[in-house]
Amino acid sequence: xxxxxxxxxxxxxxxxxxxxxxxxxxxxxxxxxxxxxxxxxxxxxxxxxxxxxxxxxxxxxxxxxxxxxxxxxxxxxxxxxxxxxxxxxxxxxxxxxxxxxxxxxxxxxxxxxxxxxxxxxxxxxxxxxxxxxxxxxxxxxxxxxxxxxxxxxxxxxxxxxxxxxxxxxxxxxxxxxxxxxxxxxxxxxxxxxxxxxx
Amino acid sequence: xxxxxxxxxxxxxxxxxxxxxxxxxxxxxxxxxxxxxxxxxx
Numbered sequence: 001x002x003x004x005x006x007x008x009x010x011x012x013x014x015x016x017x018x019x020x021x022x023x024x025x026x027x028x029x030x031x032x033x034x035x036x037x038x039x040x041x042x043x044x045x046x047x048x049x050x051x052x053x054x055x056x057x058x059x060x061x062x063x064x065x066x067x068x069x070x071x072x073x074x075x076x077x078x079x080x081x082x083x084x085x086x087x088x089x090x091x092x093x094x095x096x097x098x099x100x101x102x103x104x105x106x107x108x109x110x111x112x113x114x115x116x117x118x119x120x121x122x123x124x125x126x127x128x129x130x131x132x133x134x135x136x137x138x139x140x141x142x143x144x145x146x147x148x149x150x151x152x153x154x155x156x157x158x159x160x161x162x163x164x165x166x167x168x169x170x171x172x173x174x175x176x177x178x179x180x181x182x183x184x185x186x187x188x189x190x191x192x193x194x195x196x197x198x
Numbered sequence: 199x200x201x202x203x204x205x206x207x208x209x210x211x212x213x214x215x216x217x218x219x220x221x222x223x224x225x226x227x228x229x230x231x232x233x234x235x236x237x238x239x240x
Binding site: 004005008009012015016017019020022023024025026027028029030031032033034036069070075128136137140141144 | 200203204206207208209210211212213214215217218219220221222229230231232233234236237
């Protein structure tokens with residue numbers, strides 16, 4: 001049993017009374033999801049502030065997180081290695097965005113179109129990722145895929161339109177959906193499972 | 199206090215239901231054990 005499983009079970013036992021209709025397992029599961037997300041967010045805020053990458057990293061993280069809520073993707077099996085990978089990915093992305101040279105608008109628009117186009121293609125083929133423990137429902141999978149594809153379509157349109165006004169938001173969006181879609185590729189799953197074994 | 203406890207338990211139960219039904223995925227975290235496996239384990 002992991003540390004977070006123990007803590008969430010202890011909190012669920014405190015929360016559970018006769019009037020609460022939900023099972024202990026359900027409450028502990030919800031608490032653990034919330035707890036892990038809160039720990040990840042707090043670690044990301046602290047590290048990005050220390051590295052002076054707060055604005056870039058947080059915007060990248062929220063866009064990435066929002067798409068991943070519907071599509072999921074490759075992740076590591078331990079909460080702590082997963083946290084380390086998230087930090088490395090987001091802080092690396094934030095650093096890249098901070099030092100990105102400003103391209104002329106037509107080139108930037110082409111870059112956004114290519115980036116979001118690749119993401120759309122990958123999401124069309126692979127989104128959403130299947131759950132590890134729970135059997136998937138095809139109707140829910142179809143709905144999640146439609147939501148992600150619509151999000152990328154609208155995001156692409158807005159990013160191309162906004163290039164001239166806010167270059168960094170457009171580039172952040174493109175990088176966020178590219179990262180999210182790369183983590184849906186079967187090769188990413190293979191790489192992460194190899195990393196987890198070693 | 200009672201209302202707060204109910205509110206929190208409803209929130210966590212909803213989070214769990216949305217996750218296990220596949221509507222909301224895990225975001226950036228690894229997938230925690232779902233309720234039925236958790237109860238078997240205890």
